[in-house]
Amino acid sequence: MSNEFTQDEINSIVWKACDSFRGAVDPSEYKNYILTMLFLKYLTDLWKDKRDEYTKKYKGDKKRIERALARERFALPPKCDFDTLYENREAADIGDRINKALQKIEDANKAKLENVFRNIDFNSEAALGQTKDRNRRLKNLLEDFYGSDTRPLDLRPSHLSNRDVIGDCYEYLIEKFAAGAGKKAGEFYTPKEVSMLLAKLVDPQPGDTICDPACGSGSLLIRTAKEIQEPDGSPSRNFSLFGQESNGSTWALSRMNMFLHEMDSARIEWCDTITNPRLVEDDQLMKFNVVVANPPFSLDKWGAETADTDQYKRFWRGIPPKSKGDFAFITHMIETALAGEGRVGVIVPHGVLFRGGSEGLIRQKLVDENLLDVVVGLPAGLFFGTGIPAAILVFRKDKKKRNVMFIDASREFIDAKARSYLGEDHIDKIVKTYKKRKNVDKYACVADIAEIEENDFNLNIPRYVDTFEEEEDVDVRAVQKEIDGLEKELAAVQKEMAGYLKELGYGS
């Protein structure tokens, strides 16, 4: 058997771990406990990996090994590792021990992990039940992540290759539970292929700063960073990542996710992007080369009341309606993209394309300023827990030609039972069409801004991309002949029927 753990194996461990919580913890909360434990396991294995490496290098010289370890990416204080907790899994105060271990890890890595474990309490009676139940659950959890004696789970990086383990696990858990919790807030985990497509459309380059102002667990940021290639085609590490997330436990997940991907220097802030943007420098909003996001769809109560007096004056184009925050996020993203070169990629519900009122006016300004570059209509049912059709908008601050491209990608997807998927071919086709910027019959259209103006700045895709399937030319003679034939046959059938009816004693 290979040393590498497949995502399936890790998923099955995660699924087993869910069993430990079932009945006590709300399904939407499982993921915080499980992913935190997954992270602790990762830290431990990584630390062991390094210790082995230095032991070999310094031939067992304890002082030198310790000195080298102290300079590592993170410090793991003694007895705070997963293995120690696993050995103590029978202890009566195991919940408290886990909490203390996490706290010490956080303290030892202030700069990187501050507050990351603040939201999670492994000793909570309210969340995990009374002592006896709680201890049993935690023991099971530790055992699940230990794996088996014949195949102990090993998460050191060399055994994971370069995968989005937390992201994939998160996706797996959401798929399993169809996360009812976030649904009402319009929050949807961005499926992998959609993130990938968005990343390719904004085309990040080496040296770029990339920001996701509604970053969730950070997977979109990570995927965007992974799109960056050096001129020779090799993956680039030359980028910096920024994010902001308002949900505390999701923010903690994104910190862990960054760590798992060795993107430790990513700066992820915890606060509401619209009412309290934290990515600021010298009292100014920071500006980025690339801004991407899948903000909550049509967020109610997004903070319209403070928009008027916004100290960064972001809403000068107009204030979006109180009950629909879509344009608040779009506006924020555009305001934080670098002048003359920034790219903005955002996933939006279709309403953004055509709704009137203040949204219509903001849309008109964005088109007039020649910022909008492409509108991509996506198939329905791509997201977990909702069938809502979405679109991707890309804005560019380096546009020259006054036109907008429309791509109707809504009819090409893989139909699966739970949701639809974009295949690699579909993504490729969209990206290539965008780059060529040429009309494609029934698929893509480049419209001058004058034409959009004629349409009252309504961006509804069917107005620009004609997808009407022309009826095949009718051979009038042949159809007439066919009709004659059908009429004859019908007459014969009716005659036969009358015959049988007569035999039954009815009819004339």
Added chain:
Amino acid sequence: MPLISDIAEVRMGYHFRGRVQEEPGGNALVLQIRDVDEDGRFDPEALTPMEIPNLPNHALSAGDAVFLARGARRYAFLFDAVSHDNIVPAGYFMVLRANHERVRPGYLAWAINQDRFQALIDSVSAGTAVPQITKSNLTRLSIDVPDLQTQDRIAAIDSLMKRERTLMQHLTDRRSALLRAAARGADD
């Protein structure tokens, strides 16, 4: 009036564990509710291929009356597609093989669809959300059986009526196409 059990042998459709999953190259074609309309019309090409053990025990043969035992409308149709000997109905169908001395399958399917028999079915159906009728309940229902000649005539008329419906639908479609073409011509 005889009981169903007196005039026909009833067996259940094929019961799948889990959901029906396509197996390309399978020896059978699975007939599901969504594949067939109330007149018993379906497109063999659209059926799901699967591997079914003991196929001859489960496959339909021409002259079987197929009865949908579950759902709001429980109807029957005559299976007369002789060219396919590998079609297997899923578990919510029942197959009635008529004793030809007493009842004609075409008549049997027609009689099941009549209001009178439908009311009997309703009276013994269980299940609030999705009503269904069990095999033993079905076999205990009684049904009108006139003489064979009358049955043959009824079955023939029933089948002609279905043909009539199909033809009229075609006719409507083609006339609409012709009309659209004429309108486009006038437009040019």
